[in-house]
Amino acid sequence: GAGYAAELDDKPLPKDDTFVYAWAGEDELKIVGLTDAGKVETELTIPDTVTPGEGDEAVTYKVIAIADSVFTGTSSSAANTTLQKVVIGANIESIGAYAFRYCSALNTIDFSKATELKSIGASAFYYVGATEFDLSNCAALTEIGASAFRYNSRKTITLPDGVNSW
Numbered sequence: 001g002a003g004y005a006a007e008l009d010d011k012p013l014p015k016d017d018t019f020v021y022a023w024a025g026e027d028e029l030k031i032v033g034l035t036d037a038g039k040v041e042t043e044l045t046i047p048d049t050v051t052p053g054e055g056d057e058a059v060t061y062k063v064i065a066i067a068d069s070v071f072t073g074t075s076s077s078a079a080n081t082t083l084q085k086v087v088i089g090a091n092i093e094s095i096g097a098y099a100f101r102y103c104s105a106l107n108t109i110d111f112s113k114a115t116e117l118k119s120i121g122a123s124a125f126y127y128v129g130a131t132e133f134d135l136s137n138c139a140a141l142t143e144i145g146a147s148a149f150r151y152n153s154r155k156t157i158t159l160p161d162g163v164n165s166w
Contacts, residue, residue, distance in 0.1 A: 014052040014061060018044065022067070030065035040082055042105075046089035048113075062091040066099050068121065073102030076127060081105045084129075088114040097121030097145060103128045112137050119143040127151040134158045 013021055013029075018041065020033035029050060038044070051060040071086075073079035085108040086100070093116050100106060107129040111117065117138040122145030125133070133149060135141060136158045143165040149155055 012052075014050045016050065019047075021050065021063075024064050027059075027061050028064045029061050030067050031063065031070055032067040033070060042082060043085040044083065045087040046092055048090040063089055064091050064116075065094045066092060066096055068096035069098040069101070070096065071100045071103055071106075072098050073104070076102060076104070078102070079104040079127070084108065086110070088117065090114065091116055093117060093140070094119045095121055095124050097123060098126070099124045100128055101126040105129050107131075109133060111135050114138050115140065117141050119145070120148050121145045123147045123150065125149050125152065130155075132156045132158075136160055 013023065018035055018038035019031045020035060021029040022032045024030040031046065046066065047063050049060045049062055051058050053059055071080060071083055079102040081104055083103050084105050086106065087110040090113040092114055095117070099121060101123050104127060109125070109130050111134060115137055118140045124145065126147055131153060133155065138160050139162065141160050142162050144163060149157055
């Protein structure tokens with residue numbers, strides 16, 4: 001997609017078995033996709049950091065964003081029925097539009113570590129299986145996009161005080 005860089009000043013992009021990353025800044029990453037192995041996982045934990053290399057070569061990068069449409073199914077009839085639980089990492093500042101849309105089996109979304117989360121994109125959790133969203137630890141959260149939690153049955157959403165755009 002536009003704006004994604006595989007290399008930044010000749011720094012190779014970190015790789016792992018689950019997530020596909022792009023640079024979000026000098027020492028920051030965003031998740032832009034899932035590997036084939038990641039696509040079949042039922043539970044995912046968004047990492048706080050990624051540290052490629054070993055010893056003196058090791059460098060730690062913060063994972064600060066989940067890009068648009070990363071985990072999404074394409075429609076209610078072509079839903080992502082694999083993903084059941086996700087833990088949002090401590091350094092995530094933004095969750096992109098449609099990030100988890102049509103993840104119909106996604107019943108548990110743990111925001112308890114997401115104290116840096118500032119924004120949730122439009123339709124990010126549209127038509128997911130979860131019925132409770134506890135965002136109370138997301139003290140930095142100020143913006144929630146349109147229809148972010150639409151089409152979830154009997155939902156309870158606990159918000160922090162700072163949300164000023166819904």
